[in-house]
Every structure is written in C-alpha cells, then in structure tokens.
Amino acid sequence: MNIFQYFILLVFLLKIYYELMKLKTEHLPGIPVPVFFRRNRRARRIVVTTEHNCVKVSVPLWNSYSQARDFVVSIATKINSNIKELTAKGVDTQRDVNMRLARMPVEAKKLADRFVYLAKKYGFKYKKLTIRNQRTMWGSCSSSGNISINIALAELPGDLRDYVILHELVHTKHPNHSKRFWKELDKYTLISSKITDRKLRDYRITQWW
Numbered sequence: 728m729n730i731f732q733y734f735i736l737l738v739f740l741l742k743i744y745y746e747l748m749k750l751k752t753e754h755l756p757g758i759p760v761p762v763f764f765r766r767n768r769r770a771r772r773i774v775v776t777t778e779h780n781c782v783k784v785s786v787p788l789w790n791s792y793s794q795a796r797d798f799v800v801s802i803a804t805k806i807n808s809n810i811k812e813l814t815a816k817g818v819d820t821q822r823d824v825n826m827r828l829a830r831m832p833v834e835a836k837k838l839a840d841r842f843v844y845l846a847k848k849y850g851f852k853y854k855k856l857t858i859r860n861q862r863t864m865w866g867s868c869s870s871s872g873n874i875s876i877n878i879a880l881a882e883l884p885g886d887l888r889d890y891v892i893l894h895e896l897v898h899t900k901h902p903n904h905s906k907r908f909w910k911e912l913d914k915y916t917l918i919s920s921k922i923t924d925r926k927l928r929d930y931r932i933t934q935w936w
C-alpha cells in the first residue's frame with residue numbers, strides 16, 4: 728500500500744469509529760426510561776430532552792460520555808418530574824375521547840375560521856384546506872398548495888396553533904425549510920419561529936378518532 732491508500736484506510740476507520748460512537752443507549756440509576764446519548768458536532772453544551780418514554784442527550788464533541796452520564800444523573804429529579812407531567816398529559820380515558828368527538832364539529836370550524844383569517848390577513852394563497860387527525864404531523868402542505876392541519880391543534884395554546892397554521896401557509900411560498908422559509912415565517916410570528924418549533928415538540932398529538 729502506498730501512503731495515499733493508508734490515508735484512505737485511516738479516514739475509513741475513523742468514520743466507522745465515529746459512527747459507532749454516535750449513539751448509545753443506557754439505563755441510568757433513578758431514571759425509569761432508557762437514555763439515548765448522541766454525539767452532536769454542533770451542540771455547545773450537553774442538552775437533555777425528556778419525552779414520556781425516553782430521554783435524549785446531545786453530547787458535544789469535547790464532553791465525554793461519562794461527563795454526560797454524570798450530568799443526566801445529577802438532574803434525575805427534574806427528569807422524573809418532567810416524565811410524570813408528560814405521562815399525565817398523555818392519558819386519555821374513554822370519557823376524554825367521547826368529549827372530544829362531541830366537540831369536534833365546533834373545534835374543526837373554529838380551526839378553519841382561524842386558518843382563513845390568518846391566510847387573509849397576510850395574503851396567502853392556498854388551494855384547499857383539510858382538517859385531519861394525522862398521528863405524527865401537526866400540519867402539511869403539498870406542492871400544489873393543498874394544506875392539511877391536525878384537529879389536535881385545537882388543544883394547543885393559541886400561539887402554537889397559529890404557529891403551525893402560519894408554518895404551513897409559508898410553505899405555499901417556500902416548499903422547504905430553507906433560511907428564506909424561516910425568515911419569511913418570522914415576519915408573522917412574535918418570537919423566533921425556530922424557538923416555537925422546538926416548544927411544539929413538548930406536545931403530544933392526541934388521537935381524536
């Protein structure tokens with residue numbers, strides 16, 4: 728092998744090593760759900776995100792996994808109370824489901840009205856609005872300008888509901904998540920839309936039917 732081939736081999740091995748190091752799952756003392764650690768080149772500090780069934784940890788390159796682990800264990804009490812809160816939000820009794828179904832026509836109408844109001848206010852053109860109850864998406868916009876919004880938006884705080892509607896409306900102009908898309912969206916929102924987008928991840932989509 729010549730020096731060039733050695734170099735390629737070295738890069739290749741480093742890449743495999745890096746991939747292996749990227750994700751780790753652990754069960755830590757005092758935390759009832761699995762903890763996923765992920766290397767993140769862009770992270771400036773150790774970032775912990777709690778979900779109802781797992782904890783996700785972004786680890787910057789300059790922190791070791793054991794530092795990240797110690798950090799997670801040190802905030803176990805906070806994580807546990809977050810999990811409790813998220814689980815409480817997520818429990819639906821049959822009564823909840825029935826009540827939602829009864830309210831559905833009214834809530835769907837309210838959502839549609841809000842959508843039409845915001846579209847008109849900011850001069851957006853769209854083809855058709857459909858209100859659905861998708862499992863994973865708050866909203867979507869097709870390339871031909873058909874917009875779907877989730878009935879579950881009815882249960883979000885008003886600023887988040889408006890954020891999702893405006894997000895989909897801006898997609899009629901920018902069918903991607905480019906810099907220009909976020910810049911345009913920021914024109915219509917009071918606080919940075921990227922921050923609101925992150926806030927939205929704390930909310931679960933409820934199934935209405």
Ligand SMILES: [Zn+2]
Binds near residue numbers: 894898903904
């Ligand atoms: Zn989008």
